[in-house]
Amino acid sequence: MNPLYSMLIQWSEEDDCFVVFLPEFVGLVMQPCTDGKTYEEAARNGEEAIVSLVEWFHAEGRSLPKPKIISQYACGTAKMAVPQA
Secondary structure, eight states, X not given: OOTTSOOEEEXXXXXXXXXXXXXXXXXXXXXXXXXXXXXXXXXXXXXXXXXXXXXXXXXHTOOOOOOOOOOGGXXXXXXXXXXXX
C-alpha cells in the first residue's frame, strides 16, 4: 500500500457500518469507496481499495492524484510562546 494516501473512516447510521472515504480520490471515484462492519475491517478494506486504485490508474495510464501532506504544525511539533510569570 502507498502509505501517503489518506483515509477517512466514519460510522454511518444510515448504512449501519463504518464507511471509508479516500480524500485524494474525491471526484475521481465514487465515495465512500468501501466499508466494514468494524473499524478494523473498514481500514483493511480501505487499504485494499487504495492498492486497487493505484493498480487501476497505472493500468489505464492515468496520473495518480498527489497525496495530501499534513504540515508539521498539525502533527504537534508547533512551538508556542509561554508568557513568563
